[in-house]
Amino acid sequence: MKIKSKQKETNTKSILIAAAGTGGHIMPAMAVADKLINKKFNLFWAGTPNGMENRIVDKKKIFFISLAIGGFRGKKISSLISYPFKFALCLMKVMWLIQKYKISRVLVFGGYISLPVGFAAKLMRKKLFIHEQNTIMGTSNKLLAPFAEKIFSAFPLKINQSFKVCGNPIRGKIANINKTINKGKNKINILILGGSLGAQVINEKIPIILNKLKKYDVVHQCGKGKKSTLKKLYDKKINVIEFINDIEKYYKWADLVIARSGAMTVAELEQVGLPAIFIPFPFAIDNHQQKNAEYCVDKGGALICKQDKIDSQLESMLNKISLNECMKMSKAMRSLRHKNAVEEIYNKIK
Known part of the structure; x- marks a missing residue:
């Protein structure tokens, strides 16, 4: 498991963010992360080994856990066969992280990285928050929505759960x-x-x-x-x-x-x-x-x-x-x- 830690091990205000892949997921997550850092939260970030989030998070000196997982929609049969094993491994890694560092809240921004992180939060009985950036809720967020404490969205959504339209978090400049x-x-x-x-x-x-x-x-x-x-x-x-x-x-x-x-x-x-x-x-x-x-x-x-x-x-x-x-x-x-x-x-x- 690849982990970069540049923060204290435990804190009563500990939050895990999951965002990876594209700027559409990463940049709103980073806007929220900046706020949390300013408020002295102990911040953790789940991302991928080679994604752009890895480099961005490293510059911010955020505790980073790397999860080797991809999406499953539209993938080849070989990828679909290996997915459950990768998912299970990532799930266990995140559960270990939550327990070890006493993480109390999890905030996911959709995309494939959010699924194991969100389910780990559910299994560990931690508060799960979701942010959806698009007009159509993505697959991971849709699967996690029934377990969420609160769903935030950039646009009105057609889902069964209640949600708060707050827009997409934007960088200060x-x-x-x-x-x-x-x-x-x-x-x-x-x-x-x-x-x-x-x-x-x-x-x-x-x-x-x-x-x-x-x-x-x-x-x-x-x-x-x-x-x-x-x-x-x-x-x-x-x-x-x-x-x-x-x-x-x-x-x-x-x-x-x-x-x-x-x-x-x-x-x-x-x-x-x-x-x-x-x-x-x-x-x-x-x-x-x-x-x-x-x-x-x-x-x-x-x-x-x-x-x-x-x-x-x-x-x-x-x-x-x-x-x-x-x-x-x-x-x-x-x-x-x-x-x-x-x-x-x-x-x-x-």
Whole structure:
């Protein structure tokens, strides 16, 4: 069992967080973790051996337990056969951790890592709290929901259990942005978010569309190793960036965002009040990105462009949209934000 400990062994205020895999799970968990650290809680984190959470948690000097487990939906037969054994091993590791360090509360953020952690909490009779980031509750959270002390969600959910809509916890720098769109400009500032790995369809199709249009200034975040290829696709000067470490700077600059509709992207744009054209990933489990985007569209804060119709739909949308329209959408987007997600979760689990 891989454990990194940089905290005291026991504390009357001990909480175990489970979050791994993608930023959609990890970043809201980290926002809550920062609050707990500030309040002197003894914090533990369950993650995976090679996930991005491992590096982030290490920098925060949080007690880390590594669980070698993956998902089971859509996997090969060999993975399904080995899953029960991996699950049992992880379950025992977490139960040992809970007992040894007298952990009294467990907070899970969904994804495959949450299942053994949540069931360990149930078996050890510890309080289990769940946070769901998407409009559709994920499989792990759904299985754990009947045992939860409290369920927090970013959106209204269709489940049998009661839940509290508190939004997705957002990092402080982004939460404090006071966005204003200046309608006195000649051009619209577009921020394109291709993701950390670079969404191929966004990187390949959008430059061709934007080359035809003149009323935009563009920053395109393209993902690792995609910069040189992407710059060649543009026939005008565009700011192409592989990674954006200071995203708040670009949120302040942008008038419109083109991006996937993952939970944290949606939450951050709601928080800032940035209108968006969402291109949902069509193969997301339970089609949750489509549902996330539809929630914003229904409130007037965003538009949806289907991935398989990006050539015609996106060009049409960009030709029609104006700064005045962006201002209206910005106001609608901001109306969806939840200012106190971290505080609401903290006040229930403390």
